[in-house]
Amino acid sequence: MELADSVFMFVATMLVWIMTPGIALFYGGMVKSKNVLNTAMHSYMPLAVISILWVTIGYSISFSEGNAFFGGLDWIGLNGVGFEPGPYSDTIPHSLFMLFQMTFAVLTVSIIAGGVAERMKFSAFLLFTIIWSLFVYAPLAHWVWGGGWLAQLGTLDFAGGNVVHVSSGVTGLVLAIMLGKRKLSGENTPHNLPLTFLGATLIWFGWYGFNVGSALTINEVAMVVFVNTAVAAAAGILGWLVIEYICSRKPTMLGALSGAISGLVAITPACGFVTVPAAIIIGLIGGAVCFWGVSYLKGKLGYDDALDAFGLHGVGGTWGGIATGLFATTSVNPGGANGLLYGGFDLFWKQLVAIVATYIFVAVLTFIIAKVISYLVPLRVNEEDESLGLDITLHGEKAYHESI
Amino acid sequence: MELADSVFMFVATMLVWIMTPGIALFYGGMVKSKNVLNTAMHSYMPLAVISILWVTIGYSISFSEGNAFFGGLDWIGLNGVGFEPGPYSDTIPHSLFMLFQMTFAVLTVSIIAGGVAERMKFSAFLLFTIIWSLFVYAPLAHWVWGGGWLAQLGTLDFAGGNVVHVSSGVTGLVLAIMLGKRKLSGENTPHNLPLTFLGATLIWFGWYGFNVGSALTINEVAMVVFVNTAVAAAAGILGWLVIEYICSRKPTMLGALSGAISGLVAITPACGFVTVPAAIIIGLIGGAVCFWGVSYLKGKLGYDDALDAFGLHGVGGTWGGIATGLFATTSVNPGGANGLLYGGFDLFWKQLVAIVATYIFVAVLTFIIAKVISYLVPLRVNEEDESLGLDITLHGEKAYHESI
Amino acid sequence: MELADSVFMFVATMLVWIMTPGIALFYGGMVKSKNVLNTAMHSYMPLAVISILWVTIGYSISFSEGNAFFGGLDWIGLNGVGFEPGPYSDTIPHSLFMLFQMTFAVLTVSIIAGGVAERMKFSAFLLFTIIWSLFVYAPLAHWVWGGGWLAQLGTLDFAGGNVVHVSSGVTGLVLAIMLGKRKLSGENTPHNLPLTFLGATLIWFGWYGFNVGSALTINEVAMVVFVNTAVAAAAGILGWLVIEYICSRKPTMLGALSGAISGLVAITPACGFVTVPAAIIIGLIGGAVCFWGVSYLKGKLGYDDALDAFGLHGVGGTWGGIATGLFATTSVNPGGANGLLYGGFDLFWKQLVAIVATYIFVAVLTFIIAKVISYLVPLRVNEEDESLGLDITLHGEKAYHESI
Amino acid sequence: MEEVLTKIEIVTRPEKFDVFKQELAKIGVSGITVAEVKGTGLQKGYKETYRGVTREISLHDRIKIEIVVCEVPVQQVIDLARKYFNTGKPGDGKIFIYELANVIKIRTGEEGRAALKNEQ
Amino acid sequence: MEEVLTKIEIVTRPEKFDVFKQELAKIGVSGITVAEVKGTGLQKGYKETYRGVTREISLHDRIKIEIVVCEVPVQQVIDLARKYFNTGKPGDGKIFIYELANVIKIRTGEEGRAALKNEQ
Amino acid sequence: MEEVLTKIEIVTRPEKFDVFKQELAKIGVSGITVAEVKGTGLQKGYKETYRGVTREISLHDRIKIEIVVCEVPVQQVIDLARKYFNTGKPGDGKIFIYELANVIKIRTGEEGRAALKNEQ
Numbered sequence A, B, C: 001m002e003l004a005d006s007v008f009m010f011v012a013t014m015l016v017w018i019m020t021p022g023i024a025l026f027y028g029g030m031v032k033s034k035n036v037l038n039t040a041m042h043s044y045m046p047l048a049v050i051s052i053l054w055v056t057i058g059y060s061i062s063f064s065e066g067n068a069f070f071g072g073l074d075w076i077g078l079n080g081v082g083f084e085p086g087p088y089s090d091t092i093p094h095s096l097f098m099l100f101q102m103t104f105a106v107l108t109v110s111i112i113a114g115g116v117a118e119r120m121k122f123s124a125f126l127l128f129t130i131i132w133s134l135f136v137y138a139p140l141a142h143w144v145w146g147g148g149w150l151a152q153l154g155t156l157d158f159a160g161g162n163v164v165h166v167s168s169g170v171t172g173l174v175l176a177i178m179l180g181k182r183k184l185s186g187e188n189t190p191h192n193l194p195l196t197f198l199g200a201t202l203i204w205f206g207w208y209g210f211n212v213g214s215a216l217t218i219n220e221v222a223m224v225v226f227v228n229t230a231v232a233a234a235a236g237i238l239g240w241l242v243i244e245y246i247c248s249r250k251p252t253m254l255g256a257l258s259g260a261i262s263g264l265v266a267i268t269p270a271c272g273f274v275t276v277p278a279a280i281i282i283g284l285i286g287g288a289v290c291f292w293g294v295s296y297l298k299g300k301l302g303y304d305d306a307l308d309a310f311g312l313h314g315v316g317g318t319w320g321g322i323a324t325g326l327f328a329t330t331s332v333n334p335g336g337a338n339g340l341l342y343g344g345f346d347l348f349w350k351q352l353v354a355i356v357a358t359y360i361f362v363a364v365l366t367f368i369i370a371k372v373i374s375y376l377v378p379l380r381v382n383e384e385d386e387s388l389g390l391d392i393t394l395h396g397e398k399a400y401h402e403s404i
Numbered sequence D, E, F: 001m002e003e004v005l006t007k008i009e010i011v012t013r014p015e016k017f018d019v020f021k022q023e024l025a026k027i028g029v030s031g032i033t034v035a036e037v038k039g040t041g042l043q044k045g046y047k048e049t050y051r052g053v054t055r056e057i058s059l060h061d062r063i064k065i066e067i068v069v070c071e072v073p074v075q076q077v078i079d080l081a082r083k084y085f086n087t088g089k090p091g092d093g094k095i096f097i098y099e100l101a102n103v104i105k106i107r108t109g110e111e112g113r114a115a116l117k118n119e120q
């Protein structure tokens, strides 16, 4: 046990924690004012539902010893998860590691909300997140971090590119397709960009805890992660704005925020394995491909990924996974591997396997879960509720009140 | 001295610090747009006034050695409160402990503002908070934490259920009754719920510092506190929303936020003494009873506790104190005691004594202080100012400006 | 290496980091709603641009060994800046120190935006900040912290009164004068004060990292800094509001926020060298002189320092530098010096030299840089863009959208 | 169809609007449209101060209530408005009366008097 | 100048406004002014609940579209409005028709019919 | 009472409103009501882009100023409006002139010309 590490992980946990309300604000500012509360609720409820689920069973089936695909049931109800360090770190309380991971489980679900905004039923979404968290997130976390087959294969995913971002992005995409387009999907006029600014700020702020905290201590790797995270976000902004400037001569604020998040998503799997210049390149390209994802790909394929859960997290996470396979070097992290540019064709290949496996697993399971739920509750609100707004029809509230 | 503990308490102090502006935003979003600045000012000013008061005298009469009822004057002007560890912790600087406690003193006062919103005079509130902090908060803190009679009696209040929440809630209630109802007390239409969301987020965020930090180090108890705080807040959301759903079929965002805070209030005195399942139950019931407090009790008794200072902090804190008497177990914290469910009738009884004593002491003193002030300054603004809004009439400002 | 110190500096870095988006929100709330995005972008872009610049070259020319005026090029591209502690602290990774300083470099630039709001071209500002950061900020940081001539002279500037606040304030002023007044400079009606409240909250929150973190460890001096920062901000609020009350009987929320920042600016250079009572006095006077700066001086001299970059940071920083020369005492910090009130005429004199040198250096360089840029890009938008608002004309966005 | 269609436009303070609306319903008014406006008149302005710079504001928050009636007597609406909005202090506002050429109900296409009838 | 100037005021739901606007341009309407208003009529209200306290809200979000025409036939505008805004459910709103005395174009000072002409 | 009551409705840019208001007071106008509206006319629209998706916006921010006068000559108000709001660029807006049937002062119950008088 090392007290300073515990303090560090307490801080990291707090930082990741605030990303979830950050997502709620980020998304909330982008929808129409009649849907802001519903959208924020989608991203906020995981703090209630997934947290309880996590201590009850989620943590166990993610992280306790099991087979290559599922964790075991040993740690159900936090049985055996106490102050004594667990298998994942000798220097911090096991329960602290569990809480740190709880914030990841919560966050992942809250990202999904971006794909379904402005039309999914609250009850259906709630139900979906519970089942999804158990049957998709938990196994995935086990595969990568809990000693499952992807870990055994030797793929690299430092802070959760696949587990958190690709998974939530692909889920958002599948749900968006299943739900169909919003009635006025063309009118993407964010009702309150300062709110989105604030949300993006909290997300970025928390991301330092997400990435650096994933080192579980402040060591040499952690410091590289810290620098890489800072510069990749910066480069993501530049990457996005440059393309945007080329396309329309107008560098936007929403673009800057989206670029920062793109850069952060892209560096997430790679941050502990690559050099600082590589991080800048990953961020730059991250900003650019995510711009392409939201402005071209989405329009081309015609799905209504309302707030770009896939456009940012799916596309960015995919690029990040590939980039790890390109830029990783053992000179940065001896515990890692060499990527393609350092002669490691092997790693590159494994990274692709991991990404493809994640896509398939997540997409199929999401489809099945949503299909099953649709027999219990309609996934989508009716037309009238959609046009009146989900805040008033589902929650009996309005976000803003004027004097009359 | 233990550097890591100091770092931890630095972090905890920062977290509690941000709860106060959090309260200001939380409250500010719930009032009409013409009163948001005044409401936020009520919760913000303690950062200025009570801070200065605390270093000057408040800390001394709360925490220095005195009798069973009041602290002494030894530490006036921070005399003797320096880098050397004080009596409350061997591992952190005394001045750091003093600052950590300062954030509690500030926060408590800022909560009161919820009861008096939209009608109390700014000057009267300012005056009230100064006197109240010296004559109500300081003694209370001394009773419980400074070695006063409640400490000697053996009541349990881990992070300040009585000292912070019951006290501020009851004070808000008494002031609300003395002030009378707002002219349009029926129209509780929050002018900006995203602002309230943000405030509630900062409050919850900070609460981890509030509860976990109260352990003054990261030890076994601290980790239990961390888990308990997380799940009780989650359960509070669920408790509130379930009842709300039963009553009106509409789970609201404001309900979710209120539920989280209810759960947090309820777990505050208990967090270091109870098991995780108990914390979930305490949170669930916390959400439910606070819903009852704001929706039924308030309407029934007819006081206008505008933003539910009593409904959340008073009711939730009372339940939390009782729950500590029910669920506390020495298996979690050997420094604690066993509650009723573990055969400790004794503790249960003491908890009731503590609560009742707090109610009586706080209510009587609040009444006297407010009465005395009312001879100097009217407590309430006049009708015209109330209908024009307190922002423009008392502060010469408006929160929002359109283009014309 | 001391792990707890690294954790502490990680926290401090995070805190200073969030000040920059805090500035963006603080400023954003104060402008008209048609300019909020542009204003926030000015303060946000340094997170992208200056960060990259800092790791590339900025850190090296600020902090690596050079002559009395410039740092060297040894650390370009973070060459040699790794996990091994650097010359500035034995107990934390060199790269962590570099990141901590990065947040200062970013923040300083983002403060400047206040002077140019609502009329400067985005491209011109971007260009300006890059050049300014290299040719003004980096040398200045070198003079004071990197072993340059001001350090050798023995002037005191604990956390960056000159380097950060006077420099950004004076730059804002010079740019404001060069740009000329806004068309409607008289109508200072903040479009969204709750946003400004939030920004000011994040700024204050982060300032604890700024000041306390500048000690690079939690030692006796750090604790004095912590207390001083808290009370000076509190006193700044009181100082501002008292004068405001005397002038207009209306203590404003914007005044309280501005007062807090004034107090914080004023205590920044002094915080590690003065006693707590001195900190209170510095804060009180800080609030008062900044009020004088924004309400009287600005009107009298007729420049349009739109959001008072100079009025708060320039005036407050100047007072703070002088106050350090008055109140500093070696009884608080043996590594400091005695100010005028403790018989140290010497220090007082040096403080004046430092301030005057900063004013002249910054003003002249700013003028030259802006002049040169004006040959490439017009500094100011045209009249039509100004009246339509910079958000739509420069960024193709609007901050808020109603239902139609 | 020698029916007369009248628009009654009331510019006044927002306060008593809720009760007024309920009273209107009782006398058979079938619809109301209301908008937030700013108004200036005989009422004194107020001062706003931001960072020591004071601005005199003479625009007050008002609402504009528009009621189109045919069968309901205009005078009755005016009386109600005066009953609820008259505080005796400057700023109570004005009632403007206009004649309309026609009114059409979008849903049914009915015109004139019929368009304003309360179905049930 | 026996020209007739007519103001058409449409109070309706905000939804189809965009297409309606484009159609108007096609038939030669040279300008539109639109405002956000609240309306109450035959449509049922909805409930809002904050902390367990329920409030019946009978004011709905509506827009008020004002179109002043001279040469464009009034009936054509009415028909278009009915086409786009008629959903068949209560709350579709009303069209009010007024006569104007005059209209002046600020930029040129032109009056009446000329003020409403589309230059090119 | 052969008095004529006239409503002057000005739809224009928000910019010069403050000075205009002060000038009106000088010529004896006793009250003004103003609302934020959106307008579309001959003026070109602008583009907004969010995440690469561009939308053409043709609604501009405008204000609608309503002034009801009786004794004050209408032409004088029109002249003032043209003086302050004419920028020569499309988008300056229009002035609409209506006749009123009556005006009632809520506070005193005065009607017509008397309701519009500046007391002192």
Ligand SMILES: Nc1ncnc2c1ncn2[C@@H]1O[C@H](COP(=O)(O)OP(=O)(O)O)[C@@H](O)[C@H]1O
Pocket (backbone or CB within 6 Å): D011, D012, D038, D039, D040, D041, D042, D043, D060, D062, D089, D090, D091, D092, D093, D094, F030, F031, F032, F033, F034, F066, F067, F068, F069, F105, F106, F107, F116
């Ligand atoms: N001549 C007018 N034209 C248009 N609006 C007016 C006129 N006179 C008054 N108003 C509106 O009525 C409101 C109240 O008028 P005011 O003169 O202040 O009160 P009172 O009628 O009680 O003297 C004003 O704020 C303005 O919106």
Ligand SMILES: Nc1ncnc2c1ncn2[C@@H]1O[C@H](COP(=O)(O)OP(=O)(O)O)[C@@H](O)[C@H]1O
Pocket (backbone or CB within 6 Å): D030, D031, D032, D033, D034, D066, D067, D068, D069, D105, D106, D107, D116, E011, E012, E038, E039, E040, E041, E042, E043, E060, E062, E089, E090, E091, E092, E093, E094
């Ligand atoms: N008599 C009226 N005067 C003013 N506005 C009206 C009137 N009748 C209806 N309205 C406006 O039209 C809207 C729709 O009217 P409503 O009666 O609900 O629908 P419908 O005409 O389809 O029955 C109302 O919300 C209101 O704004």
Ligand SMILES: Nc1ncnc2c1ncn2[C@@H]1O[C@H](COP(=O)(O)OP(=O)(O)O)[C@@H](O)[C@H]1O
Pocket (backbone or CB within 6 Å): E030, E031, E032, E033, E034, E066, E067, E068, E069, E105, E106, E107, E116, F011, F012, F038, F039, F040, F041, F042, F043, F060, F062, F089, F090, F091, F092, F093, F094
């Ligand atoms: N026929 C009309 N009916 C209603 N409003 C109009 C009409 N014509 C113009 N407007 C209003 O006036 C504003 C300016 O009109 P526009 O035609 O753009 O300018 P200009 O009159 O200078 O050519 C428009 O945005 C609209 O709000």
